[in-house]
Amino acid sequence: MKAGSNLEKILSKGLFAVTGELGPPKGNDVSVVKRKADLLRGYVDAVNVTDNQTAIVRMSSIATSSLLIQMGIEPVMQMTTRDRNRIAIQSDIFGATALGIKNMLCLTGDHHTFGNQVDSKNVHDLDSIQLIDCVRTMRDQGTLLGGEERIEGKIEIFIGAAENPFADPFEFRVVRLAKKVRAGVDFIQTQCIYDMKRFKEWMKMVRDRGLHEKVHILAGVTPLKSGGMARYMAKNVSGIIIPEEIIDRIVKAKKPAEEGIKLCVEQIQELKEIEGVHGVHIMAIEWEQMVSQITEMAGLLPRPKGE
Amino acid sequence: MIKAEQKPMEEILRSIDPYKKILLSGCGACVTVCHAGGEKEVLLLASALRMARKxxxxxxxxxxxxPSRQCEPEYAQELSELSEKVEAILSLACxxxxxxxxxxxPKMPVLPGVNTTFLGETLSHGIWEERCQACGNCILEKTGGxxxxxxxxxxxxxxxxxxxxxxxxxxxxxxDCAWQLIYDRLSSLGQLYKLEEIIPAKRWGIESRDSGLRRIIREDLKI
Amino acid sequence: MVDFDPKIIAFCCDQSGYPSADMAGSLRLNIPKNVEMVRVPCAGRVEALYLLKALEKGADGVVLFACYEENCQYLRGNLRARGRLSYIHRLMEKIGLEKERIEICYLATNSGVKLVETLQRKTEELKRLGPNPCSEGK
Known part of the structure; x- marks a missing residue:
């Protein structure tokens, strides 16, 4: 065991893992965290806590993760390199592990110009791969990045990262995954998948390199709420591909939201069958109340205990 | 070369507002090439400023x-005589x-007339794009240039x-996505294997601006 | 403003403006008398500085006679002229000068009448605008 988190235990037992996602409030209102936590508790093995996603200022992912622990939910703390240099990153890792956080997702982060602090100076002292390497060094060597200095205490983190099979250049995506594996990543959560054909193609490349045996891949899904949302995401979000027939299906459905859930469940069932996919990451953005239904319908309940 | 853009007229006018007589100095090097502060721009801006104040x-x-290169002592000193006749210098150099x-x-206010923008390349006449940040440790060998x-x-x-x-x-x-360009370039060079290597965290603190003022000393050239 | 006789600098491209002015002369058309013709090999030879300097040195208005689009014997001289004019127009706005004081007018080799009409109209416009407040000695 690298960190002994619930997520790690489930994955290392070879069970199909389910993770969810929680966006912290745009302020310090803990009740928002509590409300979302209540909707997710018991339906997922761990919950990703986003780190100022889309560069919108929110409650810090460390604080929110710590709150989740108090609320009985295991967090996957996300950390971006956008806002922290390596001093802040390592200091935050000390703090996070001291607070009991055991899973961490290493990200570069959305560009700050997408957010609400466009005049800020972005950091990018490290990129996501270098961040993985940094956390691995802290955990496995017990030293700081590039230093001999011993860390007081023991850093125990299950290291995650993201990968996007739908961004370009397509052939490079698997090379990038291989670099992340070499840097020391333990699990991967992918961007939300709608283009199943491309995802399967990517997974084949992953298997050809034998990467599926070195890293746990959790396939990302996001239920579509409406035809408008499907169209918007397809058109405006770089790195997301939604095939026409899926947009069509949601647009033409009498109850688009219900159809979106149905589609999501079908996707999960299809993903489960792909060799090398060890779990799903359900990103029900501001739609956390549907996670119970999705996991129920997909036959993912009850969630096993890691112990 | 260094690329620059002339500051907005309002800002220049505000900065020279207290003065009745100034020296407008361009530079014959980079800012001439990017049409921000060469001889032509000096003449044009001088004319515009005089009219605005009139x-x-x-x-x-x-x-x-x-002067040919305002950043070189020999050329900068050419301005000594003129500078004695004015209250301030407006510089269109970087x-x-x-x-x-x-x-x-030391006693003369020197005001910037351009915003120094980046180190870049001319894509075509009138279009420039950033190419270098003078990070202090070139990695172009690893990234296909x-x-x-x-x-x-x-x-x-x-x-x-x-x-x-x-x-x-x-x-x-x-x-263009820089990494798409890198991928395409390494692909056409038959060097895609270079992408497999993890490039370690850059040593910003030793090699770059973040180590404080950078200086190059060539002992063999010192007088 | 009754006595005001606006001074106009007319830059004339050798392929259009100049032959048109020549034609206007031989037809004895009435070119306003306070116009100074400056013969240039191509409208594209007129730098932004010339346009501004004309105003600074005493002109109330400037007309740039260029060839019609696609008629330039140097292919893009007229387009360059138009580009520079728009640059100067933006600059004039910042200075606080009416941009109507400088205009571009496209001619063929035999546009004598259009040239004269343009200069007459410009003279009337400039009379309404009044003297150039930015020129030397005013």
Whole structure:
């Protein structure tokens, strides 16, 4: 065991893992965290806590993760390199592990110009791969990045990262995954998948390199709420591909939201069958109340205990 | 070369407002090439400034000069005589040129007339694009000769982020994704294996601006 | 403003403006008398500085006679002229000068009448605008 988190235990037992996602409030209102936590508790093995996603200022992912622990939910703390240099990153890792956080997702982060602090100076002292390497060094060597200095205490983190099979250049995506594996990543959560054909193609490349045996891949899904949302995401979000027939299906459905859930469940069932996919990451953005239904319908309940 | 853009007229006018007689100095090097502060721009801006001040009844006298390279002591000092006749110098050189004048004319206010923008390349007449950030430790050998420090919005060293779509960057749709360019270039060179290597965290603190003022000393050239 | 006789500098491209002015002369058309013709090899030879300097040195208005689009014997001289004019227009706005004081007018070799009409109209416009407040000696 690298960190002994619930997520790690489930994955290392070879069970199909389910993770969810929680966006912290745009302020310090803990009740928002509590409300979302209540909707997710018991339906997922761990919950990703986003780190100022889309560069919108929110409650810090460390604080929110710590709150989740108090609320009985295991967090996957996300950390971006956008806002922290390596001093802040390592200091935050000390703090996070001291607070009991055991899973961490290493990200570069959305560009700050997408957010609400466009005049800020972005950091990018490290990129996501270098961040993985940094956390691995802290955990496995017990030293700081590039230093001999011993860390007081023991850093125990299950290291995650993201990968996007739908961004370009397509052939490079698997090379990038291989670099992340070499840097020391333990699990991967992918961007939300709608283009199943491309995802399967990517997974084949992953298997050809034998990467599926070195890293746990959790396939990302996001239920579509409406035809408008499907169209918007397809058109405006770089790195997301939604095939026409899926947009069509949601647009033409009498109850688009219900159809979106149905589609999501079908996707999960299809993903489960792909060799090398060890779990799903359900990103029900501001739609956390549907996670119970999705996991129920997909036959993912009850969630096993890691112990 | 260094690329610059002239500051907005309002800002220049505000900065020279207290003065009745100034020296407008261009530079014959980089800012001439990018049409921001060469001889032509000096003449044009001088004319415009005089007219603007005439219009508001506060006439302005302007001496005009364009030394070959304002950032070199020999050329900067050419301005000594002219500088004695004015109350301030408005410089259309880059930030380096401005500070060279500051060094040689300790009692003279020197005002910037351009914004020094980036180190870049001319794509075609009238279009320039950033190519280098003078990071202090060139990695172009690893990246097929395309610089992710200056050309990737996140300065990623190990491949594109998830926002690379159809060859373009999600931050600026008109900009090519640097990592797509790197991929294509290494592919055509038959060197895709270079992408497998993890480029370690850059030593910003030793090699770059972040170590404080950078200076190069060549003992063999010192006088 | 009754006595005001606006001074106009007319830059004439050798392929259009100049032959048109020549034609106007031989037809004895009435070119306003306070116009100074400056013969240039191509409208594209007129730098932004010339346009501004004309105003600074005493002109009330400037007309740039160029060839019609696609008629330039140097292919893009007229387009360059138009580009520079728009640059100067933006600059004039910042200075606080009416941009109507400088205009571009496209001619063929035999547009004598259009040239004269343009200069007459410009003279009337400039009379309404009044003297150039930015020029030397005013």
């Amino acid at each position: 219009k508001i009844g506060k006439p302005l006298e302007i001496l005009e000069a364009t 930030g380096v040129g401005v500070q060279t004048l500051v060094r040689f004319f 395309i610089c992710p420090i200056s050309r990737c919005a996140k300065q990623l060293l190990n491949g594109p982020c998830g926002g690379s779509s159809k060859g373009k960057c999600e931050i600026k749709k008109e900009a």
